[in-house]
Amino acid sequence: MSFVHKLADLITGGTPPSSGAGRRRPRFTRRDLIRMESQIGGRLFGPVPKGHRREFFCLDRHTWVWYEEWFDEASRRKVSTTTRYEVHDNGVLKVQEGQPYKFVEGQELTNLVWAMHLYYEEVARTIYGYDPTTGKPMPVGAR
Amino acid sequence: MPDTISPPNPGVIDLRSNDVWQYPLGADIDPDNPAAEAREEYRQQQYAEQLAAPDPESFAIESGQPLRPIREGAAVNQFETVPGQNEAVTYTTNQGVVINPQHAEAVLAEAASAVDNAYGATPEMLAAAAARQSREQLAAAVAQAGVYAPRVEAMRDRALIDWGMPGDNSLN
Numbered sequence: 001m002s003f004v005h006k007l008a009d010l011i012t013g014g015t016p017p018s019s020g021a022g023r024r025r026p027r028f029t030r031r032d033l034i035r036m037e038s039q040i041g042g043r044l045f046g047p048v049p050k051g052h053r054r055e056f057f058c059l060d061r062h063t064w065v066w067y068e069e070w071f072d073e074a075s076r077r078k079v080s081t082t083t084r085y086e087v088h089d090n091g092v093l094k095v096q097e098g099q100p101y102k103f104v105e106g107q108e109l110t111n112l113v114w115a116m117h118l119y120y121e122e123v124a125r126t127i128y129g130y131d132p133t134t135g136k137p138m139p140v141g142a143r
Numbered sequence: 144m145p146d147t148i149s150p151p152n153p154g155v156i157d158l159r160s161n162d163v164w165q166y167p168l169g170a171d172i173d174p175d176n177p178a179a180e181a182r183e184e185y186r187q188q189q190y191a192e193q194l195a196a197p198d199p200e201s202f203a204i205e206s207g208q209p210l211r212p213i214r215e216g217a218a219v220n221q222f223e224t225v226p227g228q229n230e231a232v233t234y235t236t237n238q239g240v241v242i243n244p245q246h247a248e249a250v251l252a253e254a255a256s257a258v259d260n261a262y263g264a265t266p267e268m269l270a271a272a273a274a275r276q277s278r279e280q281l282a283a284a285v286a287q288a289g290v291y292a293p294r295v296e297a298m299r300d301r302a303l304i305d306w307g308m309p310g311d312n313s314l315n
Binding site: 061062063090119127 | 291
């Protein structure tokens, strides 16, 4: 199974039609790619607690998103929180619902930048097949 | 007149000499001789001035004034209490000058200030340097944070060309 097919399988839960003569190549949307990336991003911060769903992904050239969802036993309902990190020239702005905007600093900023770095390395290698150091395509066997 | 006159050698005290520069303290004073009395007065004055003159190798220590080396270029590089002498403090400059002023506590504080001044780092300057370093670290982290998303976007764009849906703008 080719790498692209594995990705498609990951997204759709099934094997897409194979490419080749008479067969359709799998097609991905930007949202598909982000969904794949977010699965990698969600694992960058250690084990996800049981019953939690975590996603961390790069939304666009300036925005990163942390999404966490879990079932709250007390209220017997699903709750979630979304944190948006906006990279500006003068700082990284943290935006959370119901919270005042604030610039990330100190250890939180260090951790965030480190997570971005790992994210880039992992998605470059695993999804897109690029060597994150050189930016060049990796040999298929090395992915 | 004395029997002999000594050569003008200030290193030698000749009790028989009338020369003021060789006059020993309190010696050979003739209270009936105005000249001798004048010489004694002059000698005492010279002695008092000599005592009052600051040691050019020492620090200027005045109440409320920061310690600083008198000699141009001298910098405090050491200060320490002397064991067993709670109020005595030894100061050493980079030119090897040592003095023992009293009132250790106040002088120590001044000496610490003198050390800062000598090395060009007052508490305000140190605080400013720390803030500047913090700002530089922050700027570096922010710059680093701005690197990754464009790279990821570039890989996505490339992937959409290769594998993407034609005209996909699902998030745009």
